[in-house]
Amino acid sequence: MSGELRIFIADDEAPARARLKELLADIHGELPSTVVGESSSGLEVIDRLPGSAAQVLLLDIQMPGMDGIQLARHLCALANAPAIIFVTAHDRHAVEAFELNALDYLMKPVRAERLAEALKKALAAGPAGRDRVERLERAAGQARDFFSVAERNRIVLVPVGDVLFLKAELKYVTLRTRVGEHLIEEPLVSIEREFADRFVRVHRNCLVARAAIRGFERAGGSGEEEPHWNVVLEGIGERLPVSRRLWPAVKGVLPEGKE
Amino acid sequence: MPSIRQNPFPETLPDFRNFGVTARALIAANLLALAAALLTEPDWSNTLDSFVTKASFFEPPLIASLVVFYAAAPWLLRISYWGGCALMIAVVLAFTAITRAALGEFATAGLVRTLVLAATTSVVVLAYLRLQIKAYSPALAEARLQALQARIRPHFLFNSLNAVLALIRRDPRRAERTLEDLAELFRALMSDGRNLVRLADEISLIERYAAIEQLRLGERLRMSWDLDSAPVDAMLPALVLQPLLENAVYHGVEPGTGIGDVLVRIERRGDRVLVLIENPWREPVTGARAGNHMALDNIRERLMLFFDDEARLNSSVHGARYRVEIEIPYRDRA
Numbered sequence: 164m165s166g167e168l169r170i171f172i173a174d175d176e177a178p179a180r181a182r183l184k185e186l187l188a189d190i191h192g193e194l195p196s197t198v199v200g201e202s203s204s205g206l207e208v209i210d211r212l213p214g215s216a217a218q219v220l221l222l223d224i225q226m227p228g229m230d231g232i233q234l235a236r237h238l239c240a241l242a243n244a245p246a247i248i249f250v251t252a253h254d255r256h257a258v259e260a261f262e263l264n265a266l267d268y269l270m271k272p273v274r275a276e277r278l279a280e281a282l283k284k285a286l287a288a289g290p291a292g293r294d295r296v297e298r299l300e301r302a303a304g305q306a307r308d309f310f311s312v313a314e315r316n317r318i319v320l321v322p323v324g325d326v327l328f329l330k331a332e333l334k335y336v337t338l339r340t341r342v343g344e345h346l347i348e349e350p351l352v353s354i355e356r357e358f359a360d361r362f363v364r365v366h367r368n369c370l371v372a373r374a375a376i377r378g379f380e381r382a383g384g385s386g387e388e389e390p391h392w393n394v395v396l397e398g399i400g401e402r403l404p405v406s407r408r409l410w411p412a413v414k415g416v417l418p419e420g421k422e
Numbered sequence: 423m424p425s426i427r428q429n430p431f432p433e434t435l436p437d438f439r440n441f442g443v444t445a446r447a448l449i450a451a452n453l454l455a456l457a458a459a460l461l462t463e464p465d466w467s468n469t470l471d472s473f474v475t476k477a478s479f480f481e482p483p484l485i486a487s488l489v490v491f492y493a494a495a496p497w498l499l500r501i502s503y504w505g506g507c508a509l510m511i512a513v514v515l516a517f518t519a520i521t522r523a524a525l526g527e528f529a530t531a532g533l534v535r536t537l538v539l540a541a542t543t544s545v546v547v548l549a550y551l552r553l554q555i556k557a558y559s560p561a562l563a564e565a566r567l568q569a570l571q572a573r574i575r576p577h578f579l580f581n582s583l584n585a586v587l588a589l590i591r592r593d594p595r596r597a598e599r600t601l602e603d604l605a606e607l608f609r610a611l612m613s614d615g616r617n618l619v620r621l622a623d624e625i626s627l628i629e630r631y632a633a634i635e636q637l638r639l640g641e642r643l644r645m646s647w648d649l650d651s652a653p654v655d656a657m658l659p660a661l662v663l664q665p666l667l668e669n670a671v672y673h674g675v676e677p678g679t680g681i682g683d684v685l686v687r688i689e690r691r692g693d694r695v696l697v698l699i700e701n702p703w704r705e706p707v708t709g710a711r712a713g714n715h716m717a718l719d720n721i722r723e724r725l726m727l728f729f730d731d732e733a734r735l736n737s738s739v740h741g742a743r744y745r746v747e748i749e750i751p752y753r754d755r756a
Contacts, residue, residue: 175676175679176581177640178637179584179585185588252584253579253580271583272584272587273584
């Protein structure tokens with residue numbers, strides 16, 4: 164380690180990034196730092212940050228593509244996640260959420276002393292706990308657009324709309340899309356709560372995308388298998404059993420004209 | 423500077439160029455005639471006959487007077503209220519006398535009786551219009567408040583200040599210009615929203631605003647202006663265009679990573695002024711960037727206050743473009 168603090172700057176406005184760099188240069192004597200990366204959109208940060216070895220991310224909340232709060236949540240999945248300092252011009256809801264969760268943030272225009280103080284604090288505290296960022300996201304009141312999967316040193320984003328079903332197995336949840344599978348480390352219950360209008364629970368360990376359900380078919384009844392219903396999905400051959408207890412609720416999901 | 427409470431009622435005559443005012447005057451006069459017919463005639467068929475007979479007497483002077491008031495409206499708005507009333511009643515009496523002379527042999531009442539009737543009707547109609555203006559005038563005073571509510575987003579203010587700070591060391595001259603632009607913008611913002619302003623001033627305001635946004639957003643914002651045939655002497659309520667352009671940038675350009683094209687076109691077509699502001703259409707996201715409709719409703723309401731039903735504001739989505747169109751009557755003087 165060179166002794167210089169490695170900083171990544173994410174802001175969609177070029178003058179705002181330039182200003183932060185100026186300020187970092189101003190406080191260099193007190194707190195030596197180097198800017199290891201810059202991005203102007205959320206998705207770009209996901210791409211570039213993991214390889215930058217940044218220790219601190221200065222993150223604007225209002226960014227096109229993906230806003231800062233959602234971005235922070237995905238970054239939590241990284242093994243060497245940076246400490247995050249949120250930056251905002253004026254976002255009362257976000258500020259309330261920060262205060263509530265004791266997360267540090269900077270208001271634009273940023274002052275040099277405040278920046279130095281926030282950097283020191285962030286360095287001491289390390290990456291924000293995932294639970295805190297999740298609470299923050301809930302407070303901001305948005306559902307995610309993506310699930311994030313940490314794969315070694317990068318983050319893979321899976322659009323929520325691509326997911327056909329989620330199945331819990333031991334401590335992981337498997338996301339199944341048309342083209343593949345991903346493992347995420349999140350309880351099924353919280354996913355069910357977050358996306359209540361998108362996924363329906365068909366089994367103790369399984370959520371299915373409502374939009375992907377093509378129909379139901381009877382199965383079992385012969386041999387030792389108990390008779391039950393299976394969900395038939397759009398696009399993949401796999402059948403998912405519906406539990407007897409959930410069947411009354413599940414069968415109502417099918418839109419008219421199908422079956 | 424007068425506060426909202428002081429001088430809440432502008433003492434001006436009704437503007438007869440406004441269709442709403444003319445229609446109200448017509449309806450009020452006709453209702454009075456109908457009431458007179460109902461009072462004098464005992465049964466329904468006679469009532470109708472009587473109304474039609476009366477109509478042939480009072481419609482010509484009524485319509486002739488309204489035409490004169492329409493033509494003289496810009497001038498009438500500049501003279502004192504009571505002087506204007508006296509003049510208007512004089513015009514009505516003159517036309518009544520002429521009509522009576524023309525239809526002399528069918529006249530059922532003497533000249534003096536006819537003139538008194540015409541004067542009474544005029545007073546009643548003027549009183550009604552005055553009451554109507556008065557009923558709207560708190561709203562007019564509130565227009566100022568609303569203009570403030572349609573104010574520039576704090577998000578814009580702080581980001582702009584931040585952008586200026588970033589300029590000060592590298593490009594002090596541009597920083598100066600940007601601060602001057604910001605000052606102009608806020609001067610307009612804090613001005614009295616009850617006034618009409620020249621279109622030329624509104625255009626220069628939105629150009630300054632666009633210059634600041636350009637600094638912040640760089641190449642992501644691509645402005646096109648089509649103002650060659652804009653009637654720069656037209657009058658319109660203050661701060662109508664700026665919030666619309668701000669919406670276009672905030673909802674159409676900022677949420678995207680690519681280039682956002684924003685078009686502003688202002689032109690005159692006959693006695694109408696047409697404004698078009700177009701930006702890329704993006705699905706509104708819940709929460710953070712909601713509130714577009716509040717701004718539109720606010721502007722629509724203020725246009726109604728100044729132009730009654732002569733103004734239109736429409737918003738629509740055409741493919742990948744979001745379009746706001748405004749239509750107001752062309753007035754070179756208020």
